[in-house]
Amino acid sequence: MSEELEAREIAAEQQYVDEVYVQLDASTQNAKALAAEGHRRGKLEHEGGLVERDAMVFQAAKRIAQLDAAHEGLVFGRLDLDPSIDQQPRYIGRIGVRNAERDVLLIDWRAPAASVFYQATAATPQGVVRRRVLRSLHRTVIGVEDELLDADALERAETDLPIVGEGALMAQLSRARDRSMHSIVATIQAEQDQAIRAPGKGVVSISGGPGTGKTVVALHRAAFLLYSDRRRYEGGGVLVVGPSGVFMRYIERVLPSLGETAVALRSLGEVVGGVRATRHDEPAVADIKGATKMAELMRRTARQHAPGAPTSFRIYWRDETIVLDPGLLGRLRRQLMSQGRRNRQLPRVARTLLDAMWRQVQGERGRERGREAFDDDMLSHDGFVEFASHWWPPLDAATVFGWLRDPEFLARVGEGVVTREEQLLMAKSWSTGDLSIEDVPLLDELRYAIGDVPQRTDDERDLDETGLLEGGVDLQELTTISEREYAPGGLAWSAPTHRIDDDGYAHVLIDEAQDLTPMQWRMVGRRGRAASWTIVGDPAQSSWPDAPEAARARAEALEGKELHEFHLSTNYRNSAEIYSFAADYARRVGLDADLPDAVRRTGEEPRVVGRVDDLEAAVREAVTSTAGRVEGTVGIVVPVARRSEVNAWLASWPELAEDAAGARAAVDSSVTPSGEDRVVVLTGLDTKGLEFDGIVVVKPQEIEDESATGRSTLYVVLTRATQLLTTVG
Numbered sequence: 001m002s003e004e005l006e007a008r009e010i011a012a013e014q015q016y017v018d019e020v021y022v023q024l025d026a027s028t029q030n031a032k033a034l035a036a037e038g039h040r041r042g043k044l045e046h047e048g049g050l051v052e053r054d055a056m057v058f059q060a061a062k063r064i065a066q067l068d069a070a071h072e073g074l075v076f077g078r079l080d081l082d083p084s085i086d087q088q089p090r091y092i093g094r095i096g097v098r099n100a101e102r103d104v105l106l107i108d109w110r111a112p113a114a115s116v117f118y119q120a121t122a123a124t125p126q127g128v129v130r131r132r133v134l135r136s137l138h139r140t141v142i143g144v145e146d147e148l149l150d151a152d153a154l155e156r157a158e159t160d161l162p163i164v165g166e167g168a169l170m171a172q173l174s175r176a177r178d179r180s181m182h183s184i185v186a187t188i189q190a191e192q193d194q195a196i197r198a199p200g201k202g203v204v205s206i207s208g209g210p211g212t213g214k215t216v217v218a219l220h221r222a223a224f225l226l227y228s229d230r231r232r233y234e235g236g237g238v239l240v241v242g243p244s245g246v247f248m249r250y251i252e253r254v255l256p257s258l259g260e261t262a263v264a265l266r267s268l269g270e271v272v273g274g275v276r277a278t279r280h281d282e283p284a285v286a287d288i289k290g291a292t293k294m295a296e297l298m299r300r301t302a303r304q305h306a307p308g309a310p311t312s313f314r315i316y317w318r319d320e321t322i323v324l325d326p327g328l329l330g331r332l333r334r335q336l337m338s339q340g341r342r343n344r345q346l347p348r349v350a351r352t353l354l355d356a357m358w359r360q361v362q363g364e365r366g367r368e369r370g371r372e373a374f375d376d377d378m379l380s381h382d383g384f385v386e387f388a389s390h391w392w393p394p395l396d397a398a399t400v401f402g403w404l405r406d407p408e409f410l411a412r413v414g415e416g417v418v419t420r421e422e423q424l425l426m427a428k429s430w431s432t433g434d435l436s437i438e439d440v441p442l443l444d445e446l447r448y449a450i451g452d453v454p455q456r457t458d459d460e461r462d463l464d465e466t467g468l469l470e471g472g473v474d475l476q477e478l479t480t481i482s483e484r485e486y487a488p489g490g491l492a493w494s495a496p497t498h499r500i501d502d503d504g505y506a507h508v509l510i511d512e513a514q515d516l517t518p519m520q521w522r523m524v525g526r527r528g529r530a531a532s533w534t535i536v537g538d539p540a541q542s543s544w545p546d547a548p549e550a551a552r553a554r555a556e557a558l559e560g561k562e563l564h565e566f567h568l569s570t571n572y573r574n575s576a577e578i579y580s581f582a583a584d585y586a587r588r589v590g591l592d593a594d595l596p597d598a599v600r601r602t603g604e605e606p607r608v609v610g611r612v613d614d615l616e617a618a619v620r621e622a623v624t625s626t627a628g629r630v631e632g633t634v635g636i637v638v639p640v641a642r643r644s645e646v647n648a649w650l651a652s653w654p655e656l657a658e659d660a661a662g663a664r665a666a667v668d669s670s671v672t673p674s675g676e677d678r679v680v681v682l683t684g685l686d687t688k689g690l691e692f693d694g695i696v697v698v699k700p701q702e703i704e705d706e707s708a709t710g711r712s713t714l715y716v717v718l719t720r721a722t723q724l725l726t727t728v729g
């Protein structure tokens, strides 16, 4: 009987859904026709036609993309209200759709009229009698899940409102996990909805323990902000920052599936435009490079005499020798530096030098023709031009950063800021390889300390041939010279491409904020000076050892902005059994953790495989058994030192050959496989923000001992599984 009832309800909903799709297809056709019309106008070939065409084609393309994105699961909600409020059901969808008569067929989930869909509860039904979630595959409705919110109103209602299904949330939470995060539009819970719809002012801080939906809520908030003030956020840009490339790939589909593509998703190694770092320094080095004192080190570095640049200048002119000695040049350098950023002083360099030189001209032959003639002579003198442009070259941050790779230079600027031991560790980290994730904020600090190289237009160049007075020496050539000479080892460090003025965004969203180092706070802070912010995190999962220092840096980054706090209290990821195991661990090791309630029971307790003689055999048994029992992803979490070894094991187990095709490739590399494998090997830090159906933890004690914040890392690891958790060894 109930199956029959469900089939009837599904068929009825399908009719409505079909009607909405007819309308959606018509809108897509319209948008395409508009795009074609735009192209036709462009062909008319007058300038107005082209501008018009661009605007039309752009708008039409945006609309087409939005309509395409909304196709999957377009209609997902239905509200039946108390008949005294409205006799007609209201449908909620990924985007708003109206019919030809402009009647609303579908309400955008972000519209004010849809909020009741998420806020109504049995305790406060807000006029809702029945809330229904439609599950669909492509355009076909395959299930409905109802909640009765107001039983009395149901009795009063004249129409029949059957209640079908066991609740959409549980159905959604029990699904198998794949390699991507999915949107939760159909099942956003009331406390999450409040954080999503908070006004775009000041700082919205969303806290909560593991699996409470902080990430997914933050992403829906980004979509909400774009909807609520499209001009502001699309124009000014929305920046979403997460811990790692793996994490960004995990979350990257959520916003497009909500029809939003105008968002910059960046891992912490990619925040500076044009630079992409994917490698972490080892913890001891990372701790040094993340500390606030690095800002002072970078400030000092930016003020140094460019290594290899001339330290004196001498010229014989009209019976006199004019000398710029090291002492005088040092004073001039400090004088210029005190007037602002180094590159900004380029236009003043020649004038400053000439002033100092002119003061030395005392003889009659020199003085008689006056200052102007003196300037003209000097500016057409190759020796002077060459000296000036090398003494104060335009510099990019990557070049200046390269100076630090010289241990003597580092010792000089590091005096009193970093210890000898710290200098050695840093120098070692810079002796090989590309930029690390921890280097990026340092590079950014330098960008701001030296300023952008002034851009000159071609007109300016024509007007001033030597370019010196206007500060335009041949930038390209000088940069290459200094790179060649002062970047020992010849490693090419990618130079930032953005200009400082273009760094800002209208909204900055930071995920896993508890892990940001003080230097990373400074870096993201510079991108959000004029922005509103969303900050998401859980202090108990932090891998940064000096919490008070990070808190100060965060406060500085957000200075003057009003704080609005939201807290999420239900864990939707872990089974109750797994989360209680993890929470026991957190209490045992004394983490000051915010412990949410897990709502879903599976009857599967975590398994602890204690002392083992043959580690590989024990891990293999645990992984094979886990992979056989869950449909979705499996993570094998290992101490950093064992990553290659365990990858090699995984690659050699024939029973998992299909599920772990990428393991072989990952044996020798220090990166996490990015492929579509169902079974992957990860370190503790790699697992941040991710989730898997099954987790096998190899040697948990070693993960705990690996770094100063190993206990937090292990707590993160223990909270990644939705279904099965095993620890081995």
Ligand SMILES: Nc1ncnc2c1ncn2[C@@H]1O[C@H](COP(=O)(O)OP(=O)(O)OP(=O)(O)O)[C@@H](O)[C@H]1O
Binding pocket: 169, 172, 173, 182, 184, 187, 188, 189, 192, 208, 209, 210, 211, 212, 213, 214, 215, 216, 217, 538, 572, 573, 688, 689, 690, 691, 719
């Ligand atoms: N309202 C919801 N409906 C369905 N699924 C949800 C809901 N809220 C959260 N989830 C699911 O719970 C899981 C955890 O969400 P998410 O990763 O956003 O949590 P988190 O708080 O960021 O976790 P952590 O801090 O542990 O990384 C995800 O699979 C997410 O889709």
